[in-house]
Amino acid sequence: MLKIENLHVRVEDKPILKGISLHIKPGEVHAIMGPNGSGKSTLSHVLAGRDGYEVTAGTVIYKGKNLLDMPPEERAREGVFLAFQYPVEIPGVSNVYLLKAALNAVRKHRGLPELDAFDFLQMIKAKTKLVEMDEKFLYRAVNEGFSGGEKKRNEILQMAVLEPSLCILDETDSGLDIDALKIVSDGVNSLRSADRSFILVTHYQRLLDYIKPDQVHVLAQGRIVKTGDASLALELEERGYGWIDQTMGEAA
Amino acid sequence: MSATSYIERYQSIANELPGYNLPWLNAVRQLASGSFEATGFPSPREEEWKYTNVTALEKKLFAPSSISTPSTIDKEWLETHVLADTWTLVMVDGYFDSKLSDLVGLTDKVIATGIAEALQSHPDRVKALLGTTLEKESHGFLAFNTAYFSDGAFIEIPANVKLQKPLQILHISTRNEALANTRSLVGLGRNAEAKLIETFIGLPNISYLTAAVTEIHLAENAVLDHYKLQVETDKAYHFGGVYVKQDKTSHFYQHNLSFGGLLARNEIHAELATAAECEMNGLFLAKNRQHVDNHTLIHHVEPHGISRETYRGVLADRARGVFQGRIVVHPQAQKTSAEMNNRNLLLSEDAEIDAKPQLEILADDVKCSHGVAVGQLAAESIFYLVSRGVDRETAKNMLTFAFANEMVEKIGLDSLRNKVQDHLLNIFPQTGIRRDWL
Numbered sequence A: 001m002l003k004i005e006n007l008h009v010r011v012e013d014k015p016i017l018k019g020i021s022l023h024i025k026p027g028e029v030h031a032i033m034g035p036n037g038s039g040k041s042t043l044s045h046v047l048a049g050r051d052g053y054e055v056t057a058g059t060v061i062y063k064g065k066n067l068l069d070m071p072p073e074e075r076a077r078e079g080v081f082l083a084f085q086y087p088v089e090i091p092g093v094s095n096v097y098l099l100k101a102a103l104n105a106v107r108k109h110r111g112l113p114e115l116d117a118f119d120f121l122q123m124i125k126a127k128t129k130l131v132e133m134d135e136k137f138l139y140r141a142v143n144e145g146f147s148g149g150e151k152k153r154n155e156i157l158q159m160a161v162l163e164p165s166l167c168i169l170d171e172t173d174s175g176l177d178i179d180a181l182k183i184v185s186d187g188v189n190s191l192r193s194a195d196r197s198f199i200l201v202t203h204y205q206r207l208l209d210y211i212k213p214d215q216v217h218v219l220a221q222g223r224i225v226k227t228g229d230a231s232l233a234l235e236l237e238e239r240g241y242g243w244i245d246q247t248m249g250e251a252a
Numbered sequence B: 001m002s003a004t005s006y007i008e009r010y011q012s013i014a015n016e017l018p019g020y021n022l023p024w025l026n027a028v029r030q031l032a033s034g035s036f037e038a039t040g041f042p043s044p045r046e047e048e049w050k051y052t053n054v055t056a057l058e059k060k061l062f063a064p065s066s067i068s069t070p071s072t073i074d075k076e077w078l079e080t081h082v083l084a085d086t087w088t089l090v091m092v093d094g095y096f097d098s099k100l101s102d103l104v105g106l107t108d109k110v111i112a113t114g115i116a117e118a119l120q121s122h123p124d125r126v127k128a129l130l131g132t133t134l135e136k137e138s139h140g141f142l143a144f145n146t147a148y149f150s151d152g153a154f155i156e157i158p159a160n161v162k163l164q165k166p167l168q169i170l171h172i173s174t175r176n177e178a179l180a181n182t183r184s185l186v187g188l189g190r191n192a193e194a195k196l197i198e199t200f201i202g203l204p205n206i207s208y209l210t211a212a213v214t215e216i217h218l219a220e221n222a223v224l225d226h227y228k229l230q231v232e233t234d235k236a237y238h239f240g241g242v243y244v245k246q247d248k249t250s251h252f253y254q255h256n257l258s259f260g261g262l263l264a265r266n267e268i269h270a271e272l273a274t275a276a277e278c279e280m281n282g283l284f285l286a287k288n289r290q291h292v293d294n295h296t297l298i299h300h301v302e303p304h305g306i307s308r309e310t311y312r313g314v315l316a317d318r319a320r321g322v323f324q325g326r327i328v329v330h331p332q333a334q335k336t337s338a339e340m341n342n343r344n345l346l347l348s349e350d351a352e353i354d355a356k357p358q359l360e361i362l363a364d365d366v367k368c369s370h371g372v373a374v375g376q377l378a379a380e381s382i383f384y385l386v387s388r389g390v391d392r393e394t395a396k397n398m399l400t401f402a403f404a405n406e407m408v409e410k411i412g413l414d415s416l417r418n419k420v421q422d423h424l425l426n427i428f429p430q431t432g433i434r435r436d437w438l
Helices: A040-048 A072-077 A095-109 A117-130 A135-139 A148-162 A178-191 A230-239 A242-251 B002-011 B023-039 B056-060 B075-079 B115-121 B123-129 B140-148 B379-386 B392-408 B414-427
Strands: A002-011 A014-024 A029-033 A054-062 A080-083 A090-094 A166-170 A197-202 A215-220 A223-228 B087-092 B095-102 B111-114 B153-157 B167-173 B178-188 B193-202 B208-218 B223-230 B237-246 B251-258 B263-272 B277-286 B291-300 B306-315 B320-329 B337-346 B352-361 B367-375
Touching: A002 A040, A014 A040, A014 A054, A014 A223, A029 A040, A029 A230, A040 A054, A040 A072, A040 A080, A040 A166, A040 A197, A072 A080, A072 A095, A072 B379, A080 A148, A090 A095, A090 B379, A090 B392, A095 A117, A095 A135, A095 A148, A095 B379, A095 B392, A117 A135, A117 A148, A148 A178, A166 A178, A215 A230, A215 A242, A223 A230, A230 A242, B002 B023, B002 B140, B023 B140, B056 B237, B087 B111, B087 B153, B095 B111, B095 B115, B111 B115, B115 B123, B115 B153, B115 B178, B123 B153, B123 B178, B140 B178, B140 B208, B140 B237, B153 B193, B167 B178, B167 B208, B178 B193, B178 B223, B193 B208, B193 B237, B208 B223, B208 B251, B223 B237, B223 B263, B223 B414, B237 B251, B251 B263, B251 B291, B263 B277, B277 B291, B277 B320, B277 B392, B291 B306, B306 B320, B306 B352, B306 B392, B320 B337, B320 B367, B337 B352, B337 B392, B352 B367, B379 B392, B392 B414
Parallel strands: A029 A197, A029 A215, A080 A166, A166 A197, B087 B167, B153 B178, B167 B193, B178 B208, B193 B223, B208 B237, B223 B251, B237 B263, B251 B277, B263 B291, B277 B306, B291 B320, B306 B337, B320 B352, B337 B367
Antiparallel strands: A002 A014, A002 A054, A215 A223, B087 B095, B111 B153
């Protein structure tokens, strides 16, 4: 699904990622953990194609294609989806309108006809149930006046509608109470499938109580310093990120 | 020089101007004519006209149409501009056309007709309203309008009458190089309620001048929703002024939608008595080399008045926009609450906006605020949409449409809101937005 090799990324003149390598197979869930400033969010933004990041070395191959060559809209149409840490409010554009525009762009790219209004509405309504969202949210402006939890649920709704192959969740758990976390996690879990992979970027272990990862990577100072199974997250939770710094200190 | 040429043209049709046989009106017209002769059209040297230069008018010399040569108007084209379920007063090249108008079923308590006709049937009513909202106003366009208006609408709604349907005044220009100069008078009695739409259009591709002045008087507790939809041709010159005098506890809700014209100046001025409320919403869109100027003025002359003003502008290509918003809180107007906000979106490097908010507060116990912002589309919003698969151009157009549409959503009248959205989609055809999705 995704092969990241030796990825180096700079923001302005500051190196942020210093040689990331990561292989994700279809159906796998990878968690990327790390302290603030370790480069977690940079990694998700670079994969989604946000401006302002300069790749100075390395490659990212997604489904056999060079992901870094694609503009962000093409990445989205090819099945890459970023759930934002801070979803953007778009006053004046209704949720349902954005969903329709996005879905049609993606379907067109895949050679599929546009859904007619009836089928679209049926589909959307089914997906809102998945994230336990009231249908009235469909007609409200995108994220405008939504609570933190509602915004994150809205991200998962978009994900469910666009049916991507690679889902990147950037600190989706931040700012969520337990109930919202559970709803979001249930939504994600229901989307898990053999041909869909996930990257969960998170600071805390608690999201991983609800979404079981296949692998956990610890990112520090722009490098993956440790990789393990789900138990690594628990160990981190117990010992804190200081433990990683120590390990790195020993290695250095 | 130039003013003289206009004056000469009008002198040749002086006997066609309405009320030429009424001495009081002749006196009013002569005074105005003298004033226009002295000043001509406004010049950028005048503070209130600093950003808008209308000297082109003097070179162009638009000619007044004569009532004796009526135009034929394509009914189908006209229908596209008539709002469903309204009473309509149609002005063609500056003259009321009763055949094209539709006032069927309007209660006979209400007077709704052309001002020329009203000067014959109800001269005292016209005399009572004419000029009453213009006491604090003076510039060349107003003098020109008073001196030479050829017709206009006269609407009087007596006390306690609530109109069941909106009234639409449709101002149509049909002749190239022509001039339509109208004065409309609107009076609402105590507790009266009405909705009034003024639409300005022209036949495709013609160049012309519209000079339209609307005076509105709202008696105690009257409520008027006034919508101005300016969709003149892209070669047209438009001066449109709306001047309102609000008695105590009256409400005036105004929407100024200015999309057309090569050069357009919209003036919306209101004077508020005790506890009167005034809302002014504006949306102006301009592209290519269009110039659009919005000049608003709110006088709070008595206590407890409330005014809310929200204007948005979208300027593309080499278009130029002006927002001048002035609020004056007079010494007696304690407990006034006034808010003004203006946001402008520049879509190109060559587009320009002059935004000038002015608060003059002469009372000490008031709540007033103003804010002005000029900017481009937010990069993070564009990225958010693009990351959902929408291409960059569409994303930008969606955001532009959304910015404008937020103002359109404030229009309470469904039929008008839909029409305005159609105009919006025509102006920015690349929005990727489909009518049926809205």
